[in-house]
Amino acid sequence: MIRLLLAFLILVFLSPLARATDPGTLNILSATDTKAIKSLINKFELLNPDIHITYQEFDANELFETIRKHRDNPSYPVDIVISSAMDLQVKLVNEGMARPHSLVGAIDIEDWAQWRNELYGFTFEPLVLAYNKGMFPEAMHPKTRSDLASIMRDFPVFFNNRIGTYDIRDAGSGYLFATQDAIQSNQIFRLMESFGRANPRTYCCTSDILDDIARGKLILGYNLIGSYALARARQNPDIGVLMFNDYTIVMARTAFIHRDAVHVSHAKRFLDFLLSNAGQEAIAKNSDLIPLLREYRTALAPFEDTSPFLPIHLGVGLLTYQDKLKKRNFLANWEASFLLKKLLLPQWSNRLRTKSVDSN
Incomplete structure (x- = not known):
């Protein structure tokens, strides 16, 4: 009886560590929604029955800080690190946190999606505008970001407190997306000012924005991860997805x-799988993500000829806006734009009384 109790206590108190260090375990720390990748993980385990994956989900900033916090703790259980915050991943790799690996049996990977045989992109996920079809009439749909800024300025009552986007102060991926917008267009802060006038709601992540679009709390969400938005649109006919014609x-x-x-x-086998032909097909068929390999990107077929895709290039260039001074200045400009409505409250109140739009 005493032996049985002792065995039970060992199982209860040591089982997490035992699972983490078990020879058949693969520990993945990831800033990817579990439900979006779970089926892909199940597929890998089916093909590799000797490997069991332990998956921990974080937000992008939390993941980054966790890896840095344990940088001098080699016993911390992490084998693979996955994130949508490409700049934070580059920063970790640049700080020596990655182990080099030459892929075996991989597809032909374009230069923008790999760096130093250490960091590999395995999906192709556009940033999109998602909207509530019942609230956002097709006649109002913007073709470009300039169109979107104009529409928000022209119809303040309609959009007031019903636009969602990332709070880039806290959302690692959102900060990356905003800085990439700034690189592509010097007019982006005009758009941010229009957002500020619309009293936007800010969020940590795409899934929460999509939830509020589905509930009717939001008309639209900007710079959302396209794979999540398209997956939600397939499940919910009330959600639509737009990609701009400018970029x-x-x-x-x-x-x-x-x-x-x-x-x-095990980690090498998983990375090889993600970037193999079979793995890319599995991403397309067994997850909500969009694979890197074009022949399996069927989810993007309606947009391929109308939306100029501009991939973010992996490399030290992504560290530019991670510089402390640049980041502080960028966030200050973003906050100033988003606080514009409060600064112009008297003018805003007068405009609200005089402008409206029929949403039907």
């Missing part, structure tokens, strides 16, 4: 093998 930024979800990975061979 569409594309994010690649990236992965690297951690420098102190315990299960290195």
